[in-house]
Amino acid sequence: MVKINRTFVEGLTLEEKAALVTGHDFWFTAAVPGVDKMMMTDGPSGLRKQADDADALGLNDSVDAVCFPCSALTASSFNDDMLMQLGENLGIAAKAERVGVLLGPGVNIKRSPLAGRNFEYFSEDPLLAGRMGTAYVKGVQSQGVGVSVKHFALNNRENQRFTNSSNVDERTMREIYLAQFERIVKNAHPATIMCSYNKVNGTLNSQNQRLLTRVLRDEWGFDGLVMSDWGAVADHVAALQAGLDLEMPGKGAASVDEIVEAVKDGRLDEEVLNKSALRVLRMVAKWQTKGAVESYDKDAQHEFARKLADDSIVLLKNEHGELPLDKRSSLAVIGELAARPRYQGGGSSHVNAHQVVTPLEAMPQTASYAQGYQLSNNVVDDDLMAAAVNLAQQSQQVVYFMGYPEEMESEGFDKTTIDLPENQVALLNKLVQVNHHVTVVLQNGSVVAMPWAEQVNSIVEMYLAGEAVGEATWDILTGKVNPSGKLSETFPLRLADNPTYPTFDSEQNEENYHEGLFVGYRYYDSKQLPVRFPFGHGLSYTTFSYHDLKVMTKDDQVQVEFQLTNTGNLPGKEVTQIYVGNRVSKVEKPTKELRDFVKVSLEPGESKTIRRTLERRAFAWYNVTEKRWEADNGRYEIYVGSSVEDIRLQQSFDYELGQDPLQKVTAETYVADIVNHQSPKIKAALEQTGLGRQLTAILQSDSAQIFENIPLRSLVMAYIDPQVVRKFIELANA
Numbered sequence: 001m002v003k004i005n006r007t008f009v010e011g012l013t014l015e016e017k018a019a020l021v022t023g024h025d026f027w028f029t030a031a032v033p034g035v036d037k038m039m040m041t042d043g044p045s046g047l048r049k050q051a052d053d054a055d056a057l058g059l060n061d062s063v064d065a066v067c068f069p070c071s072a073l074t075a076s077s078f079n080d081d082m083l084m085q086l087g088e089n090l091g092i093a094a095k096a097e098r099v100g101v102l103l104g105p106g107v108n109i110k111r112s113p114l115a116g117r118n119f120e121y122f123s124e125d126p127l128l129a130g131r132m133g134t135a136y137v138k139g140v141q142s143q144g145v146g147v148s149v150k151h152f153a154l155n156n157r158e159n160q161r162f163t164n165s166s167n168v169d170e171r172t173m174r175e176i177y178l179a180q181f182e183r184i185v186k187n188a189h190p191a192t193i194m195c196s197y198n199k200v201n202g203t204l205n206s207q208n209q210r211l212l213t214r215v216l217r218d219e220w221g222f223d224g225l226v227m228s229d230w231g232a233v234a235d236h237v238a239a240l241q242a243g244l245d246l247e248m249p250g251k252g253a254a255s256v257d258e259i260v261e262a263v264k265d266g267r268l269d270e271e272v273l274n275k276s277a278l279r280v281l282r283m284v285a286k287w288q289t290k291g292a293v294e295s296y297d298k299d300a301q302h303e304f305a306r307k308l309a310d311d312s313i314v315l316l317k318n319e320h321g322e323l324p325l326d327k328r329s330s331l332a333v334i335g336e337l338a339a340r341p342r343y344q345g346g347g348s349s350h351v352n353a354h355q356v357v358t359p360l361e362a363m364p365q366t367a368s369y370a371q372g373y374q375l376s377n378n379v380v381d382d383d384l385m386a387a388a389v390n391l392a393q394q395s396q397q398v399v400y401f402m403g404y405p406e407e408m409e410s411e412g413f414d415k416t417t418i419d420l421p422e423n424q425v426a427l428l429n430k431l432v433q434v435n436h437h438v439t440v441v442l443q444n445g446s447v448v449a450m451p452w453a454e455q456v457n458s459i460v461e462m463y464l465a466g467e468a469v470g471e472a473t474w475d476i477l478t479g480k481v482n483p484s485g486k487l488s489e490t491f492p493l494r495l496a497d498n499p500t501y502p503t504f505d506s507e508q509n510e511e512n513y514h515e516g517l518f519v520g521y522r523y524y525d526s527k528q529l530p531v532r533f534p535f536g537h538g539l540s541y542t543t544f545s546y547h548d549l550k551v552m553t554k555d556d557q558v559q560v561e562f563q564l565t566n567t568g569n570l571p572g573k574e575v576t577q578i579y580v581g582n583r584v585s586k587v588e589k590p591t592k593e594l595r596d597f598v599k600v601s602l603e604p605g606e607s608k609t610i611r612r613t614l615e616r617r618a619f620a621w622y623n624v625t626e627k628r629w630e631a632d633n634g635r636y637e638i639y640v641g642s643s644v645e646d647i648r649l650q651q652s653f654d655y656e657l658g659q660d661p662l663q664k665v666t667a668e669t670y671v672a673d674i675v676n677h678q679s680p681k682i683k684a685a686l687e688q689t690g691l692g693r694q695l696t697a698i699l700q701s702d703s704a705q706i707f708e709n710i711p712l713r714s715l716v717m718a719y720i721d722p723q724v725v726r727k728f729i730e731l732a733n734a
């Protein structure tokens with residue numbers, strides 16, 4: 001391999017350099033003398049490598065590969081170690097197939113339950129999305145395969161995704177939509193970032209210099225390559241100038257010619273071209289694996305897919321000890337999704353699965369099956385329904401499979417409803433009339449409405465569980481595995497309760513993020529709005545207790561410590577969640593925000609001391625005026641719980657490692673902020689000028705609240721000498 005450096009690039013012809021910054025075709029970079037082409041391909045939940053020459057959409061059958069659970073499910077594991085192992089498995093597969101860069105993970109925030117690609121994204125919360133993405137990236141890259149973290153940024157809807165503008169305020173963008181990318185870039189150093197199709201505040205992301213260069217590179221220190229999403233480049237010259245290094249896929253000679261001409265007629269500085277060409281070459285040099293494809297242990301990967309699903313599946317409801325199933329009971333398995341399961345999403349993440357095991361194939365020998373409904377339409381089939389109801393009537397327990405048909409959710413378009421197909425709901429309403437031991441098993445890529453939830457004893461959320469969906473289903477239902485997944489997104493009672501309703505997807509070219517910071521649980525929890533199942537919720541077959549919370553400052557960090565006990569009679573895992581509520585900063589803020597979590601295994605009766613450290617950022621908000629993250633000293637609430645609603649321990653805490661929220665006293669500063677904020681400097685200034693005594697007198701009068709709510713410049717209304725106020729301000733800022 002030649003030595004890749006600036007000298008090498010300068011030795012290339014203009015045409016060769018122009019060829020490097022655009023895809024050779026759908027999946028390969030261009031070759032130049034001394035450097036071969038390199039393949040990159042999807043996807044987040046399994047390798048989608050074209051088996052032969054790609055067709056226009058690259059949707060030919062891809063090579064045989066293990067299909068892992070979708071990201072909506074894997075995030076529900078809240079298990080960094082499992083996500084790293086997922087990355088390792090994907091890296092092994094990609095390397096064996098000579099793929100240099102795997103196009104994933106997708107880490108966009110789930111803003112609306114209707115968004116078509118939510119199955120492919122981790123969470124509504126940026127910390128969870130960032131932690132899962134970081135572990136995944138480290139896993140893949142540990143195998144010598146690069147990743148492409150996507151889609152940068154604010155790609156939160158599918159309809160008109162090539163032109164639609166995500167319009168958002170700066171603080172929301174920083175705290176909600178960029179934070180997971182920032183965490184991954186800084187902690188996992190991904191090989192590449194994939195810019196998204198959409199615009200942000202009117203600027204197309206493929207030519208958004210602020211995002212691609214000033215934020216990503218200058219602020220976060222990203223030193224990898226930025227590629228476009230497929231077909232996202234509208235103006236290749238503008239894209240290069242904005243910091244987009246590689247247009248995918250290439251447009252053949254047209255792409256080369258447009259760059260060559262732009263350099264020749266001075267519209268594009270050759271230095272800009274050289275920089276991107278060098279980044280492409282460095283990516284190839286670092287991640288390309290040469291030689292013939294190799295085999296790898298797909299059966300072992302299938303077993304991991306099962307284990308990952310087992311660790312992620314969420315037990316949403318379980319009453320009257322319905323689950324685990326009683327081996328002695330006669331069991332009815334109902335629903336065509338048992339025979340034809342949804343186990344992966346549609347679009348670019350689609351995998352030619354190695355070995356799908358359906359719930360029907362893996363069900364207990366003693367169980368009986370009835371199709372119940374046609375997946376291919378919404379219409380009730382009377383004969384199928386009657387047979388299913390009859391079977392339920394004769395059985396002691398029922399497991400009923402419900403979910404979205406493939407046609408309802410995929411990349412490329414958004415959903416129009418979160419209701420399940422009528423024929424499935426109609427059958428449920430019949431089953432619960434003849435059997436009081438119904439468990440619903442859901443196969444869905446995203447939130448579903450469950451108006452029937454009260455009518456069944458148990459509900460298990462499988463999402464799209466990958467090719468081992470059959471084994472994993474029964475691992476959980478029979479109790480072979482104790483469920484430990486937690487929801488990475490809120491399930492609202494109704495779509496209309498979601499803060500993006502009714503404006504989501506309502507304009508062709510503008511998507512306005514009216515809700516600001518209040519996405520997902522940040523909205524429902526702050527509004528105290530009841531939901532079907534809250535963020536972070538998930539049951540176990542055992543129980544856990546929390547006690548002895550201690551919050552303390554240690555050096556320049558905050559330490560949270562508590563005891564966790566398994567109070568049941570089965571081994572289990574609990575995802576303990578730590579939320580922080582900012583009670584001091586004078587800015588809009590949710591009641592509480594997830595700031596840490598850890599998954600803990602406990603034997604029956606076992607206790608563990610959980611000790612976690614919260615960094616400064618856990619107390620910070622993004623100050624748009626000062627263009628920096630700000631953590632204000634003062635009062636915070638620390639919550640420790642089993643979901644955002646199921647808070648087991650809580651403690652107020654005075655944070656002292658940040659900055660004085662009253663950094664500067666001015667004539668506009670309110671009296672209340674002065675008297676409630678007695679830093680030594682303020683105290684001394686009040687004492688020295690005598691203003692303290694005057695304010696005390698006023699604030700003991702009947703009009704105290706009125707005077708607390710006035711700025712210093714208006715104290716003349718209390719006959720306080722403006723000179724005294726001016727002197728106080730001077731001393732307070734000294």
Ligand code: GLC
Binds near residue numbers: 230
């Ligand atoms: C698609 C997707 C992207 C994928 C790429 C290549 O349109 O948006 O996630 O990696 O094109 O298939």
